[in-house]
Amino acid sequence: MMSSPEVTDSDELRMIDPVAAFLAYSDGERERAAATEADFDAAIHQAAVELVLARLDTGGKAGEAS
């Protein structure tokens, strides 16, 4: 017998905000790289983040990123 259908939570499939995902990833990368890589250039990293945010036209989130 087939089981009765269940209502799934479609909100779980709600798309993750790419900007937030990017910022979270870049923060994680920075923390990881800063902890492990001796030649990690935080300024370059920050500039790259700001460049991407600027391109995404989400300058308001640049502050949050930093």
Place this chain on the structure above:
Amino acid sequence: MIIQRLTASNLFKYREVALSGIPEQGLIALEGGNESGKSSILEMIPLALFGRTLSLPPEAVTRAIRWGETRASVSLTFAHGDGHSYTVVRHLDANGAGRARLLREGVKQPVASGAGEVQAALRRLMGFDFDQYEATLHLSQRRGDDPVRAETLRALAGVSTLEGLVGGLREEAEAAALTLAAEREELQKTEESLATLAIKEEALAELTRKRELTATALTANGVGIARLREFAAALEQQVSAVGGEGRALVEAGEGHGTLAAWRTALPRLMTGVRRLKELPEQHGVEVEEVGGEPLRLWCEEMRETLGGLEPVLKAVAEEEQRLERWLATGEKEPETGPKDEKDRPPGGRSATPAGREPAATVQQLRAGLWARSRRLLGRRRRALGLMGSLLLPGLAGAVSGGAALYFPAWEAGRGWWRTIEAFLAAPPAWMIGPWSLAGHSIGWPEGWQLPESLAILAAGATLLVAGLVAALRATRAGESLHRLQQELELLETERLRADKARKRLREVRTLPLGEMLARLEKWEEGILPGEAPWKQALHAWRQRHGDPFTRGEEGGAASRLLAECIRLETEVAELLVELRAMIAEEEPRTEKLREEVTHLEDAIEFEQERRRRGLALGERLTRIGEGMAATAREIRIREVALDLIAGSCRELLGHFRNRVQRFVSQTVPSLTGSRYQLVKLDPELRVEALSTERNDFVTLGELSSGVRQQLLLALRLALAQALVARVADKGQFLALDEPFTYLDRERFRLTLAAMMAISPRLGQLWMASPEFVLSPEMAASAWRIPCTLDCDNLVMEN
């Protein structure tokens, strides 16, 4: 978005389609056999929304126009999550032209017109494009097994937002890399140019030092030449002045200058010679000897010679002054003479002997003589007057007294008074007349008696004596006056002689020196009393110095002066020749130094230009280096950004895949009757299901068509859910074209029921199927649209 109304004309097989009152929830069941046109109804939805169908390529969309017709249209009205209803209308033309409009309910003005504008407006409204629609909301029987397109997955996962930046960033990085390469090439060229210049830091300093040294030498050379020229000119001028002075002295007075001329010229000559000797030091010129030393010695000798004349000249001057003082030239003549008798000139002569200071001036002597003369004249006059006044009465008294002696009264001794009385009383006859008259006139007392005749005689005699004394004094005064007159005449004579002597002395001083000395030596006796006071001094001078100032004397002062002047001029002329030779020798060196300075300045300018070029190249290198650093930094930034984007996208895709996998895993048991419990998706969302029979994951190809269809449906539902969740619309239609082809009737029913319950947001389900196996509840809510093969006009209202 929920479809509310669908109309079409001349599309596919239909002449006209009009579906209105479409339920917002539940199943819209397009039911019919093959070629009945049910899929065409579903194809009208994307044709209205996107201008294309799933079955036709975009360039062949005109083939959707009904056979034999040239125009078609489709209109779709849908409810949007913003609360408004929108109607999109598209017109197709067989030749490819098309029109489109998007209208909002209640607004006449179209929201958008034209295919492009309508497409963009709908993209904004719906939040998805054709590809995403095809991948999620429309399951076509023809493409059911097709894998989901990667870009659609990425869009659903939100990766495309980030990946949209990748191309630009990569292009920028590549362009920056090209720029960096170009900058590196330019850097290399610039470095080569700089190396070619081979600039040495000390070169300019060395050239500058050389130029300064040469310029200093040039200046010193010029100064030296100028000094030589100035020295030569000054020397020439000074020699001319000295020679002129000497010649002027020689030529004056036919070769004999006056004392004043000698006195004036000699210091000048000495000063000129001294200046001549000082000229080399003044002009900083080193010469052995300028000349003029003999002239200087001669001048010294002459100064001593002239100095030896000083006692002579002093005596002459003193004598002249003495005469002037005696003559008192210009002085007012005093009214009185010398107060003392000793001031008078001795020996009856008024003038003083030569060399002796006079006791009084000639004026004073003259005044004294005049005063004495006046006194003597007065005394003589008074004596004469007294003499006159005494002699007559005395004579009368004497006569009368003598006469009275002959009178008796006198004899009787009555005394003189009686005698006088008697006389008066009885004067002789020659006297009666005058006496009577006098006595009468003066009131002579009557009876008055005269003295005796003797007394009268005595009185007369006394008077007579007194008169004689007065006469004597008058005579002596006259004699004194005569002597004074003689003295005045002598004084005048001596004054004239003194004045003449003074003038001659003055004249002598203006004579040429030799003549002056000769005059003084032969000074005439008699002009001055006694010997001239300078005689001895002049004699002594002659004994020592001889006669250097005599006219025409061989070896005399003038000849020696002229000879010394000529010698000096000759020596200086020789020196000038030497100086001009030195100047002529230095001038080519000046030109050579000037050329050298010019050459060095050119070299400095060239070196400075090279340094400027070097500096410019250095600055250019710096700029290029900075530019390269900036470019490298930009490249690095973009590389990091790309890495971050790639990492973010991987994580996003991973998250999305996990969520879809979880959703599918939750859905699959419902759709497959729990035959398959676990499903996994690879990065491309290819489905693998855990087979309980095999106890392993199997791919779709290894499964039956029905199971494969169910798994893909589950995946499609998951993607549709994701799409709906992303666009955050309240409800969404889902179009399924014969999705359960390989399901039996029971599994059809269960699967459909499970699918309807999976998400309330996918409430409006458009499904085409040959037949529907529905539960009674679903059958009650479903809107069945029958499609038949020969039906070309489908008009229905729910």
